[in-house]
Amino acid sequence: MATAVKLPQCRVCHTSYKYGGPAPHLLPCLHSVCQTCLDTDTADTLTCDICQETFNKEHTDFPPDVVVIKDIFHQTAENDGSAVLCTNRDDGNQAMSWCDECEAFFCEHCQASHENMKLTRSHAVVTLANLKSSDVEPTPKTVYCTEHADHPLLLYDETCEQRICFRCKENHSDCKVNDIATAFQHLKETVLEEGQKGLSKKIETIRAIKDQVHEVVKMSEVKEKERKEFLKHTFSELRNTLNQREEGLSLQLDQSFRAVYDINNSRLSKLEMEEAKCDTALGYCQKFAAMSSMDALFRARKTVVSRTNECITTELPQVRDTEAAVTLSRQDFTDLKQLISSFGGYYIPMDPQSESNPEGSTMNAMQTKINKLEADNMLHLQVIKNRDQQIEQLSTTMKSLEWVSSVAVHFLPASDAPFPVPLLCIHLKYDKDRVNLDSAHVNTEGDLVNRKSGTRPAGEGRLKKYCGTCSTAPLPRAGCPQYWEVLSRVSLDKPLTGDALILEVGVCSEEQRDVHHCIGEQQTSYSLDVVQCTTHGGICRRTLKGGKCVLCLPDTLPNTAGASHTLHYGVVYDDARKKIVFIDVKENKVMSTLDIVDSSQPLWPMFGVYNVTVSMTLVVGSDINMTEEKKAMIVKSLS
Known part of the structure; x- marks a missing residue:
């Protein structure tokens, strides 16, 4: 019994081709599609099931797939002769031979008729048993010009990329033409x-x-x-x-x-x-x-x-030789083992009368050793204390990962550590119960706006001087960097004068949250202000530390009435490195890095809105779009 031939399939409808069936055509990905899929009106596109690439029928050329056509022909002729039927009359009889010039399979009866006809008597006919792929090569047919019907297309214009006849050559005098x-x-x-x-x-x-x-x-x-x-x-x-x-x-x-x-x-x-x-x-x-x-x-x-x-x-990903070079340090391990081995030794208290003993010199030597042992034990205790502090810091970091369910954790590549450093996008919230309702409120969309509240909900503890609010909780001692953003929409009703504030974002200690209408003038504070600046004569971004201006960047906004703008800033707080970084998310660059941040007491995130129409949205947790470029900026600013 002959083995069934596994013929190529259409890569769109998965139908196997057969000799004499719908012709295969070439997709741009160099896989094939059948004529039936091309002719169907149910879809305007074709999707290759191998590459998963989609092509528009109307704007794509699908030439005949000569490779698949030949493959179908060869496999049908060579591997399953019993399945090859006569194509001369389509009478269902089994084919016995192939005529190269007629490009047709013949059954026994059609072959006899073919040999008896004067016109086809001289054709080269090969039996299926003797048919080989190398023997089957259709004779090139003469193609005639559509404009000059009696002239064959015997030339090729490489400039226009088309076949032409000798008469057409007159119109292609400036082109590169070969036979x-x-x-x-x-x-x-x-x-x-x-x-x-x-x-x-x-x-x-x-x-x-x-x-x-x-x-x-x-x-x-x-x-x-x-x-x-x-x-x-x-x-x-x-x-x-x-x-x-x-x-x-x-x-x-x-x-x-x-x-x-x-x-x-x-x-x-x-x-x-x-x-x-x-x-x-x-x-x-x-x-x-x-x-x-x-x-x-x-x-x-x-x-x-x-x-x-x-x-x-197409560009390919590259591999660095150092990617698997993760190491663990055994520094001071031997010293630590020696200290531990000497820790907790026993000794016998000295009898004062033994000083007159002739063996007193030996006892003095023993006392010297005991004193050294005690000193070693004290050093050991200090080493253990340092290790405990490291363990506590790591424990705090791990706990911070579970601080709130909606925290988003990203990992920053660290050149000074064998493993990535976690970056926590913490889930801060505006404290609605502390908003200074005389100057601002949190609207129904959750944004902080600089308009007095129309209602006065009951409750004590609201900020009375600060023009905004704080977060519901101070920043956790995570031992690793933390990050949040504010997206502010600003509209100027009229030009600003003097040192008029527009918005503020930053941190300060608990006792300084409500000392002034802004935190920029407080001792334990670190902030970014957008303000009308008398020095530069325009609206600037100004970073402040401990009540002093560290940096002033001009040309933040045009100071013109009716202008509306969106400002997008990010804040990085790293209590381990004692740093705060302010990032301009829209411009994709670091504006300012403040060092030697005093985090001896918990720091509270603060949000202020002033003078003009401001609506500030807090972007936190998984809502932050943490791109690789943004990670690189944060790593560079903290190094």
């Missing part, structure tokens, strides 16, 4: 071969990078096991004292290697996709050059070359 055979050979030997070489080189590059990625992953897996084994043996010796430290380092180590895995999985996915595209293009170019007729080659040339160039020029 069709020369142009055909040039196209096969130069354009297609160069494309194949470029694709082969690109595939080699992809595979080399894939090998690098696999090597990085392999090294990471080995190093991960080594480091975890290191943690296991190291902390087993100090389990009772350093258990929390081990758990914290294990979590950071997992996060570090997870970042490596995520990056490299993304690279592998992209590389495999690019490799598949290049493989498809290379395979098609090879078959296309070998199988296509002149007419088919010229019709599909633009599609094939376009896809080939697209595959070759």
Whole structure:
């Protein structure tokens, strides 16, 4: 029993092609689509199920797919002769032979008739049993000019990219024209071969990078096991004292290697996709050059070359040699073990009468050793205290990740640490119960606006001097950077004069939240103001620290009546580095970095709105669009 032939499929409707059925056409991705899908009116686009690329029918050229056509013909003729039916009369009889000139299969009866006819008696007929792919090559048909019906298209205009006859050549005097055979050979030997070489080189590059990625992953897996084994043996010796430290380092180590895995999985996915595209293009170019007729080659040339160039020029992800170089430090480990081994030693209290003992010199030497032991124990206690502080800081950081369910955690690359540093986009809220209702209120959309409230809800503890409000809670001691943003819409009803404030965002200590109408003049405060500046004669952005102006950036807004603008600022607070950073999100740059921030007492985020029409939205948590560029800015500002 003959084995069923698995013929190529339409990559849109998944229907297998058959000889004499709907013809395959070439998609721009170099996969095929059947004539039925092209003719259907139910959709304006075609989507390739392999590449997942979509093409518009009206604006895309779909030339005949000569590679698939030949593949269907060869597989049908060579692998399943019993399934090949006579195509001469479509009478359902099994085909016995193939006529190259008629391009038709013949059954036994049709073959006899074919041989008896005078016109076809001299045709070369091959039996299916002797039919080979190399023997089957349809004779090129003469194509005639549509304008000059008696003249064949024997020339090719490379400038206009079309076939022409000798009479048409008169109208193409400024073009580069060759005879069709020369142009055909040039196209096969130069354009297609160069494309194949470029694709082969690109595939080699992809595979080399894939090998690098696999090597990085392999090294990471080995190093991960080594480091975890290191943690296991190291902390087993100090389990009772350093258990929390081990758990914290294990979590950071997992996060570090997870970042490596995520990056490299993304690279592998992209590389495999690019490799598949290049493989498809290379395979098609090879078959296309070998199988296509002149007419088919010229019709599909633009599609094939376009896809080939697209595959070759696509940028590939690169791999750095240091990506798996995550290390753990054993600095001072030996000294720590020695200190611990000497901690808690016993000694016998000295008898005062023993001073007259002739062995007193020996006892004095023992006392010296005991004094040194006590000093070592004190040093040991200090080392343990330092370790406890580190453990407490790490514990605080981990707890801050659970501080509120809606916090968003991002990781910043750190050049001074073997693992990424967490950045917490905390979930701040305006404190509605503390808004100074004489100057502002929080509207139904949750925005802080500089208009008096129409209602006066009951409750004490409202700010009476500060023109705005604070957050509902102070900033947590997270031990890692925290970030939030404010998006403000500003409208000037009239030009401002003097040092008129427009808005303010910053932090201050609890006792200074309501000392003045703004926090910029307070001792323990750090803020960004938008203000009409008498120094520059316009509206400026001004950063202040402890009541003093640190930086004034002019030309923030035009000071003209009727002007409306949107201002978008971000605030980074890092209690570990004692820094506050103000970022202009719209301009994508750091405006100012304030160092030596006094965080001995909890700091409260503050939000002020003044003088003109201002509506300030608090952007926090997962609502923040944390781009890689923004991360890079934050890392640079904190370094």
